[in-house]
Amino acid sequence: MRAEPYDRYAVIGYPVAHSQSPFIHSEFARQTGQLMQYERVQSPVDGFAQTLQAWADSGARGCNVTVPFKFEVPARVSHCSARVRLAQAANTVRFDEQGWQAENTDGLGLVADIQLNAGLALKGCTVLLLGAGGAAAGVLGPVLAAHPARVVVVNRTAAKAVALAASHAAWAREHGSIVLGGALHEAAALCGQGCQVLINGTSSSLAGEAAPVATGILRPNALAVDLMYGPASEGFTLWAQSQGAQARDGLGMLVEQAAQAFEFWRGVRPPDTPAVLTALRRRMASGPHP
Numbered sequence: 113m114r115a116e117p118y119d120r121y122a123v124i125g126y127p128v129a130h131s132q133s134p135f136i137h138s139e140f141a142r143q144t145g146q147l148m149q150y151e152r153v154q155s156p157v158d159g160f161a162q163t164l165q166a167w168a169d170s171g172a173r174g175c176n177v178t179v180p181f182k183f184e185v186p187a188r189v190s191h192c193s194a195r196v197r198l199a200q201a202a203n204t205v206r207f208d209e210q211g212w213q214a215e216n217t218d219g220l221g222l223v224a225d226i227q228l229n230a231g232l233a234l235k236g237c238t239v240l241l242l243g244a245g246g247a248a249a250g251v252l253g254p255v256l257a258a259h260p261a262r263v264v265v266v267n268r269t270a271a272k273a274v275a276l277a278a279s280h281a282a283w284a285r286e287h288g289s290i291v292l293g294g295a296l297h298e299a300a301a302l303c304g305q306g307c308q309v310l311i312n313g314t315s316s317s318l319a320g321e322a323a324p325v326a327t328g329i330l331r332p333n334a335l336a337v338d339l340m341y342g343p344a345s346e347g348f349t350l351w352a353q354s355q356g357a358q359a360r361d362g363l364g365m366l367v368e369q370a371a372q373a374f375e376f377w378r379g380v381r382p383p384d385t386p387a388v389l390t391a392l393r394r395r396m397a398s399g400p401h402p
């Protein structure tokens with residue numbers, strides 16, 4: 113193990129060249145006066161376990177884990193948080209002396225973006241979640257923990273939405289909420305009177321498509337959030353704006369999930385995440401920054 117002047121962290125994924133996490137965490141370190149360094153580590157698709165072990169053996173203190181490895185984390189650590197057990201996936205690992213700890217901050221980041229940055233309280237709302245893949249599964253638990261009246265999960269493959277809802281039913285009850293699953297065309301019936309919050313966890317907008325639900329599902333002044341950002345979110349956000357909704361891409365969630373990870377590692381909360389979001393938008397608008 114090397115003696116380092118700085119505590120070291122990284123994002124491990126494939127690919128990772130596009131990751132904005134080094135910029136975000138260097139801003140948080142500056143805000144909080146923490147001495148740390150944050151890198152990108154690209155792992156072979158079939159070599160995540162070895163990459164994680166090598167990163168820990170190098171003396172690093174932890175890492176973020178991104179696509180396509182989030183589901184591999186739980187089997188590689190000694191402790192998983194309740195959120196990780198529910199989502200069966202993790203995006204943050206801390207290498208403690210007693211063992212490796214896994215956390216999932218994606219959903220916490222989304223909830224913080226909705227409630228703090230967009231200013232909409234989820235308590236008592238009807239939330240419609242589109243998609244039942246990894247991204248949707250990662251955010252459902254924390255959304256339910258914010259006490260919405262109802263969360264409806266719909267997916268192109270309806271059986272996946274039904275299964276995801278069923279796996280969160282007890283968790284929903286614990287938080288005074290209900291969760292229902294179904295097919296895309298059932299969204300309106302399952303929501304009842306439309307939704308106040310629409311979350312797009314599908315990859316449909318990758319192809320520039322609009323949301324895969326019927327128009328009219330959004331209540332007046334609804335909030336529509338994509339879990340993706342950049343060009344991948346444009347199909348959805350333009351559709352949501354055309355429906356009169358307040359539309360957000362996933363960049364706020366990216367910054368907020370990073371803030372939760374930073375606090376998990378360092379025990380300090382970055383005090384000004386909106387400033388980092390503004391700086392990140394400016395940076396991305398000015399062209400590619402490796």
Ligand code: ATR
Nearest residue numbers: 243244245246247248267268269313314315316324
């Ligand atoms: P991720 O990790 O990003 O969630 P994923 O697990 O492959 O990726 O999930 C992609 C999600 O987008 C799924 O819910 C998928 O629906 P299916 O389960 O039916 O495949 C959804 N999706 C992808 N393309 C879509 C499209 N054109 N219209 C509707 N849903 C789509």
